Amino acid sequence: MNPNFEPESEGLPPFVLIRQNDFWGRKHKKLKEEDIANCECKYDPCNPESACGESCLNALTNTECTPGYCRCDQHCKNQKFQKCEYAKTKLFKTEGRGWGLQADQNIKAGEFIIEYCGEVISSEVAKRRSHAYEAQGLKDAYIISLNSNYYIDATKKGSIARFINHSCEPNCETRKWTVLGETRVGIFAKTDIAVGTELAYDYNFEWYGGVTVRCLCGAANCSLFLGAKSQGFQDYYHVWEDGDERYTVENIPLYDSAEDEPFPKPAFTEVPVKYESLANDPAAAQNSLASDVKLEQDVTRKSVENENNQEMEFSVEESGQVFPQTNAMISRIRSNSTYRNYNIGPSPSSKKRPQHTVNQKSKTSGRKYVSSKPVAELFASKQAQEEIRRYEELKNKAVSELNSLYDEIRPAIEEHERDSQDSVSTSVAEKWIQATCSKWKAEFDFSFSIIKNVMCPSNAASQEGVNPSSVDDAHNEIKYLTN
Numbered sequence: 001m002n003p004n005f006e007p008e009s010e011g012l013p014p015f016v017l018i019r020q021n022d023f024w025g026r027k028h029k030k031l032k033e034e035d036i037a038n039c040e041c042k043y044d045p046c047n048p049e050s051a052c053g054e055s056c057l058n059a060l061t062n063t064e065c066t067p068g069y070c071r072c073d074q075h076c077k078n079q080k081f082q083k084c085e086y087a088k089t090k091l092f093k094t095e096g097r098g099w100g101l102q103a104d105q106n107i108k109a110g111e112f113i114i115e116y117c118g119e120v121i122s123s124e125v126a127k128r129r130s131h132a133y134e135a136q137g138l139k140d141a142y143i144i145s146l147n148s149n150y151y152i153d154a155t156k157k158g159s160i161a162r163f164i165n166h167s168c169e170p171n172c173e174t175r176k177w178t179v180l181g182e183t184r185v186g187i188f189a190k191t192d193i194a195v196g197t198e199l200a201y202d203y204n205f206e207w208y209g210g211v212t213v214r215c216l217c218g219a220a221n222c223s224l225f226l227g228a229k230s231q232g233f234q235d236y237y238h239v240w241e242d243g244d245e246r247y248t249v250e251n252i253p254l255y256d257s258a259e260d261e262p263f264p265k266p267a268f269t270e271v272p273v274k275y276e277s278l279a280n281d282p283a284a285a286q287n288s289l290a291s292d293v294k295l296e297q298d299v300t301r302k303s304v305e306n307e308n309n310q311e312m313e314f315s316v317e318e319s320g321q322v323f324p325q326t327n328a329m330i331s332r333i334r335s336n337s338t339y340r341n342y343n344i345g346p347s348p349s350s351k352k353r354p355q356h357t358v359n360q361k362s363k364t365s366g367r368k369y370v371s372s373k374p375v376a377e378l379f380a381s382k383q384a385q386e387e388i389r390r391y392e393e394l395k396n397k398a399v400s401e402l403n404s405l406y407d408e409i410r411p412a413i414e415e416h417e418r419d420s421q422d423s424v425s426t427s428v429a430e431k432w433i434q435a436t437c438s439k440w441k442a443e444f445d446f447s448f449s450i451i452k453n454v455m456c457p458s459n460a461a462s463q464e465g466v467n468p469s470s471v472d473d474a475h476n477e478i479k480y481l482t483n
């Protein structure tokens, strides 16, 4: 890319070109000396790779070396974001997808291509802006999530990376790096890329309602709409996926769950969507969608408008933020986890899910929590009953320990989130992992105690304190419950 590049002179819609994130409303973090990660590399003039190449401890953990602290000094190769060491790229006009970016040199798989820069804004501001952009009729979305609390908005200010389009079969990917204490997002080559090839990554769009943009990436496995794989989109259009199969709401196989409460009545007028066999016949699916829904023609893109403006709320899994349905799309960066970082928080199932709008059960609604009382009563043996209850107590204890641990470490998580980090310290994460494993083990033991007593009622309960996995195979012949 020409360093004197001027957006206007290229005939692009106006935006301010930046090469560093603009921290809207806050300053760049000051890195404390004790937080500086030092690697062990030492520059060897005979081997340039020795100066923070692929085996550098910092590079391995997606952290750039800090100038003045790295022993390799000016030879350090692990400061690509800071030194803007981008691959050569070129803007071009695509067919139907606005502008795009293509490789202007051969790029090797794994290579850093460019940083996705923009204004770093809070989730609240992201929400407001995304409303405003949509109200202004802006169809291109440039907001991506940085971590649970912050987003990068490249709409008005951004790097050239803002022109990279989406593909369902991408040759690039996004990765998060820690640079001088701040999280930054880079575009990296996923495969070898030949000069002249368009660069594209999977936006991993989270769709919160509003316009539906047809995906024109042309990949064989194209999901047909931007954000089509996101929960919000699938709930809104009532699509249910099972492996490669996709079903309309009418054809979703019923999950066998006679006791579950049916979902509430539709909260809004249903948009009739013929969505069947999308994977097999994309053209037919697009035509059928076009004829069945109200379309807003935008020369090349079609958008499906929400038929009524009722505010439904969709939750953002990662942040717990609630976005109203009228909001558009935000691209989510898949966390490229490093060895040091762990994402922790309450299980996704505890977050608010959108209401389903039909009298239909979702796949997850079939999940049941077994209560020991009615189960234990099925067993004639007192020992079996006691054993099942005992394992349930242990399971309940593990669950409540995990819950109180969450309350205990919540401040630490929040502190890290405020700090724009999406990770917490290893010791806290280890505690969390340990408690989670204990809970899973206790749940397994509880279920196993039931199964064991069904399978071998005569001896199972008599093996006091038996380790579930140590039940003697010789006694494992199937017996039927007789009471």
Ligand SMILES: C[S@@+](CC[C@H](N)C(=O)[O-])C[C@H]1O[C@@H](n2cnc3c(N)ncnc32)[C@H](O)[C@@H]1O
Residues within 6 Å of the ligand: 096, 097, 098, 099, 100, 139, 140, 141, 142, 162, 163, 164, 165, 166, 167, 213, 214, 215, 216, 217
């Ligand atoms: C980050 S911008 C990409 C640059 C954009 N093409 C431009 O001219 O500014 C994202 C927007 O580009 C369009 N876009 C990107 N990938 C697309 C695709 N595969 N199919 C259709 N439109 C796409 C959508 O409008 C999307 O909201």
